[in-house]
Amino acid sequence: MSGPRVLAIESSCDETGVAVVVGGRRIEANQVASQVALHAVTGGIVPEVAARQQLRWIVPTLEAAFQQSGVGWEDLDAVAVTHGPGLIGSLLVGVNVAKALAVTHDLPLVGVNHIEGHIYANWLTGAAETPLPAEPPFPLVCLVVSGGHTQLVLMQDHGRYTLLGQTVDDAAGEAFDKVGRLLGLPYPGGPAISAAAVGATPATRFPRARTAGPYDFSFSGLKTAVLRAVEGYRARNEPIPIDGIAAAFEEAVVDALATKTLAAARDHGVAAVALGGGVAANAALRHSLGQRLRAEGLPLLVPPPALCTDNGAMIGAAAGFRFAAGDRADAALEAVPNLALPWLVP
Ligand SMILES: Nc1ncnc2c1ncn2[C@@H]1O[C@H](COP(=O)(O)OP(=O)(O)OP(=O)(O)O)[C@@H](O)[C@H]1O
Numbered sequence: 001m002s003g004p005r006v007l008a009i010e011s012s013c014d015e016t017g018v019a020v021v022v023g024g025r026r027i028e029a030n031q032v033a034s035q036v037a038l039h040a041v042t043g044g045i046v047p048e049v050a051a052r053q054q055l056r057w058i059v060p061t062l063e064a065a066f067q068q069s070g071v072g073w074e075d076l077d078a079v080a081v082t083h084g085p086g087l088i089g090s091l092l093v094g095v096n097v098a099k100a101l102a103v104t105h106d107l108p109l110v111g112v113n114h115i116e117g118h119i120y121a122n123w124l125t126g127a128a129e130t131p132l133p134a135e136p137p138f139p140l141v142c143l144v145v146s147g148g149h150t151q152l153v154l155m156q157d158h159g160r161y162t163l164l165g166q167t168v169d170d171a172a173g174e175a176f177d178k179v180g181r182l183l184g185l186p187y188p189g190g191p192a193i194s195a196a197a198v199g200a201t202p203a204t205r206f207p208r209a210r211t212a213g214p215y216d217f218s219f220s221g222l223k224t225a226v227l228r229a230v231e232g233y234r235a236r237n238e239p240i241p242i243d244g245i246a247a248a249f250e251e252a253v254v255d256a257l258a259t260k261t262l263a264a265a266r267d268h269g270v271a272a273v274a275l276g277g278g279v280a281a282n283a284a285l286r287h288s289l290g291q292r293l294r295a296e297g298l299p300l301l302v303p304p305p306a307l308c309t310d311n312g313a314m315i316g317a318a319a320g321f322r323f324a325a326g327d328r329a330d331a332a333l334e335a336v337p338n339l340a341l342p343w344l345v346p
């Protein structure tokens with residue numbers, strides 16, 4: 001396949017990702033060093049610990065990516081890196097390594113927004129997949145659901161984003177993690193709740209939040225409702241039906257996400273709906289949203305679970321399209337913890 005071959009680095013949070021991606025689509029290597037086991041001990045991410053682990057793993061992960069792809073520096077057209085949003089210490093590791101590599105190997109540098117990466121995971125395909133699958137069609141609505149974000153994004157073309165709505169409090173992944181902790185499940189809560197909920201009958205029906213904006217979300221009330229339910233069982237000296245509460249919580253989150261996403265897709269006459277971010281790995285969400293969209297004749301695009309959570313390949317995908325559009329960064333590229341996408345005015 002043709003197109004620029006990009007070395008992409010992701011270090012915004014607690015995963016060290018390095019990938020080689022061609023033409024913004026084809027993955028030649030994708031290596032991820034995860035800190036999940038380490039943060040499970042503290043039940044969450046300690047930013048300084050995450051940054052030190054990024055330093056520890058960046059070089060071995062780079063070496064593993066080169067080994068997997070079999071390419072050398074002379075085969076690369078650019079170096080790309082996530083420069084925000086994320087944790088400052090973690091971001092600084094990737095940004096500075098990428099800058100140093102670009103300068104020392106005389107390669108152009110491309111700065112990528114992490115959320116744009118989550119969206120572009122939908123463009124990725126494996127090294128051996130032939131013919132190349134069709135690209136996602138425009139316009140599309142993407143539901144970005146991750147540890148720090150829950151946003152409904154209308155994408156009219158490459159790099160053209162309108163923010164339709166977002167969470168007014170907790171992100172969906174954050175809610176999964178907090179409720180997981182509340183139920184005594186291991187960190188991270190998302191996969192643990194999802195596993196507990198499989199085959200379980202919901203113990204109750206948690207209320208769905210009302211929001212002012214038609215495409216906004218709110219999950220903090222749901223989290224409090226779970227807490228009250230757990231306290232109720234404790235006060236009555238009854239065993240807590242962990243699996244049933246997990247199922248009821250997951251059902252409420254999935255219902256809210258699917259309902260608003262469907263409304264956004266209908267109202268904007270899109271050609272497809274896409275999912276991105278760690279919570280997009282959730283099987284119940286993929287199933288429920290897929291089913292509801294099918295009834296409307298709309299396709300749901302979902303990256304494989306390993307490309308939903310943080311990885312370098314998604315950064316390489318976004319960078320491929322940015323590079324083709326002439327986007328270049330230089331040694332002044334900064335790590336920006338609260339970096340936003342360049343939203344178009346609706
Ligand atoms: N199967 C699953 N079901 C529900 N949630 C999941 C699942 N797998 C992962 N998650 C959640 O995804 C989140 C991690 O996603 P991701 O790595 O994209 O977040 P992040 O990079 O920390 O945040 P952001 O992308 O907003 O900066 C966690 O909150 C985790 O619980």
Ligand SMILES: [Mg+2]
Binds near residue numbers: 114277278309310
């Ligand atoms: Mg992420």
